[in-house]
Amino acid sequence: MTLERYAIGVDLGGTNLRIATYKEESTPNGMIADSIVLPTRVEDGPDAVADDMSGAIRKLLSKHGHGGNFAGLGIGTPGPLELPDGILRNPPNLPGFNGYNLRRAVELRVGVPAIIESDANLAALAEFRLGSGKTYGAQSLCMLTLGTGVGNGIILDGKVWNGHNGMGGEAGHNSVDPEGEPCPCGSRGCLELYASATGLKRMAKESRGSDANDSDESSILTARHIAESATAGDAAALAVFARVGTALGIGLGALVNTLNLPLYVIGGGVSAAWDLFAPQMTVELRMRSYVYRMNAPTEDDSRLRSPRKTHVVRAELGADAGLLGACLLPLMQGSSG
Numbered sequence: 001m002t003l004e005r006y007a008i009g010v011d012l013g014g015t016n017l018r019i020a021t022y023k024e025e026s027t028p029n030g031m032i033a034d035s036i037v038l039p040t041r042v043e044d045g046p047d048a049v050a051d052d053m054s055g056a057i058r059k060l061l062s063k064h065g066h067g068g069n070f071a072g073l074g075i076g077t078p079g080p081l082e083l084p085d086g087i088l089r090n091p092p093n094l095p096g097f098n099g100y101n102l103r104r105a106v107e108l109r110v111g112v113p114a115i116i117e118s119d120a121n122l123a124a125l126a127e128f129r130l131g132s133g134k135t136y137g138a139q140s141l142c143m144l145t146l147g148t149g150v151g152n153g154i155i156l157d158g159k160v161w162n163g164h165n166g167m168g169g170e171a172g173h174n175s176v177d178p179e180g181e182p183c184p185c186g187s188r189g190c191l192e193l194y195a196s197a198t199g200l201k202r203m204a205k206e207s208r209g210s211d212a213n214d215s216d217e218s219s220i221l222t223a224r225h226i227a228e229s230a231t232a233g234d235a236a237a238l239a240v241f242a243r244v245g246t247a248l249g250i251g252l253g254a255l256v257n258t259l260n261l262p263l264y265v266i267g268g269g270v271s272a273a274w275d276l277f278a279p280q281m282t283v284e285l286r287m288r289s290y291v292y293r294m295n296a297p298t299e300d301d302s303r304l305r306s307p308r309k310t311h312v313v314r315a316e317l318g319a320d321a322g323l324l325g326a327c328l329l330p331l332m333q334g335s336s337g
């Protein structure tokens with residue numbers, strides 16, 4: 001009997017650290033075999049987080065074996081990242097990690113090679129292999145992950161597009177309004193400021209005006225709450241989602257004109273409000289991109305997933321996408337550890 005190949009994946013987030021194993025043959029539908037979830041001790045510094053991560057990896061390695069059945073270790077972190085070195089560059093949710101070589105820190109601690117990739121790229125990779133990419137039979141896709149920020153991952157001909165320095169796929173910081181809000185990245189009016197959960201909250205606050213008493217209301221002003229208000233017909237909340245749709249349509253228009261891929265995928269927590277922003281997104285995308293207009297699917301094309309058309313769809317995988325992608329990376333690279 002031959003031992004089944006498995007990979008270990010890590011998802012390093014600002015709140016949680018998740019470490020999991022994935023077996024390609026017995027769990028072809030993207031199931032995590034077993035996982036360890038720890039709080040990310042950001043305040044104790046990057047070495048403490050690397051210690052926690054490495055301890056969990058060693059635990060899984062000793063449980064599942066260290067030999068030829070181990071395909072490798074993939075680690076997903078917030079971007080931007082310097083690749084192939086694996087150095088973190090100013091990750092917004094991980095203060096104190098700027099310049100930290102996470103790949104070397106983990107390799108020294110566990111004694112196996114690690115591959116590092118940005119979490120948004122890994123979510124795109126998982127969506128490509130196990131989600132909508134598989135459903136549509138697409139060889140390439142571009143994914144936007146609408147969470148605290150807007151992540152972006154691009155898969156070209158089956159591979160993550162890293163760009164020259166590992167910093168490709170930062171479309172969340174493409175400007176959709178040149179006179180818009182200042183962004184921490186230094187630009188103005190970035191897509192992330194209008195299509196993230198953070199942006200939703202800011203726009204909802206703005207729309208209630210400065211005279212509104214938001215001292216006790218602000219605590220319940222979550223993205224989900226705004227979506228509930230919009231679904232109930234609240235005009236201000238609906239207007240906020242129209243702005244999300246407009247921003248996404250402009251952002252996607254530039255991506256479609258630039259890349260002309262068969263599939264664009266919208267994921268992340270905010271994508272749950274798809275019905276609230278997608279109509280305006282599609283109107284804006286049609287107006288902004290003649291490449292899209294020439295390849296937009298009819299209802300029949302959408303239903304039949306016509307391969308010749310440009311499809312913009314909601315992600316099929318949920319919050320595990322980044323973790324799954326981290327597991328898939330070593331399996332796809334055929335690394336034997």
Ligand SMILES: [Zn+2]
Pocket residue numbers: 172173174183184185186187188190192
């Ligand atoms: Zn920006």
